[in-house]
Amino acid sequence: MDRNYFLQTLLTGGLMMGFKGRSLFPEGTLSREELIHIWQTSGELTLEFAEAMPAADYLFRPTDLGDIYTYGGQMQHIAENNVGLLRNYITDEPRPAIPVEKDDEKEVIKENIRKSFAYGTRAIEMLSTEEMTEIVDFFARPLPRWHVLFIAQDHTTHHCGQAVVYLNAKGIDPPSWRKW
Numbered sequence: 001m002d003r004n005y006f007l008q009t010l011l012t013g014g015l016m017m018g019f020k021g022r023s024l025f026p027e028g029t030l031s032r033e034e035l036i037h038i039w040q041t042s043g044e045l046t047l048e049f050a051e052a053m054p055a056a057d058y059l060f061r062p063t064d065l066g067d068i069y070t071y072g073g074q075m076q077h078i079a080e081n082n083v084g085l086l087r088n089y090i091t092d093e094p095r096p097a098i099p100v101e102k103d104d105e106k107e108v109i110k111e112n113i114r115k116s117f118a119y120g121t122r123a124i125e126m127l128s129t130e131e132m133t134e135i136v137d138f139f140a141r142p143l144p145r146w147h148v149l150f151i152a153q154d155h156t157t158h159h160c161g162q163a164v165v166y167l168n169a170k171g172i173d174p175p176s177w178r179k180w
Helices: 003-019 032-052 071-090 106-126 129-133 145-169
Strands: none
Touching (some): 032 071, 032 106, 032 145, 071 106, 071 145, 106 145, 129 145
8 A cells, every 4th residue: 555545545534533423514614515616616617618619619629639629529528527427426316418419519518517517516415424425436546425526626627727728729818717
């Protein structure tokens, strides 16, 4: 067992013991409502990124390399990853359908983003403290559910950051980043 895994497991175990019988978010720290607000704000900002690029440029990629996402592909990937992580590790609720035929279907992709973030909001609202702190067999290593939620959030931020490059390459000002 490597040192980082050991420390993460120790910390997670300590957190789980500390939360036993109490709120997932002890007084003075992050509340469930704040977590939902952070998740929903991320969804709103992601939709601003989806809206910023004209539909005619949704097939744009800043390089000729075919393995780089198109702009629409970036946005759809966010929605698909959210739904996948949520369904596989966070909730048993049925996943929303988020189909897309082509990366240039801007309105469909925006609706898919909305659905993915609504799905996450419902999951956060429905999970008990025990469920949120339960360790799941995440593909990289065992993690508590709340940690996987933060991974989904971080993934969204990562791809919105990449979208800044796409927008700048087209001479479009990206949405203003804001604090939560």
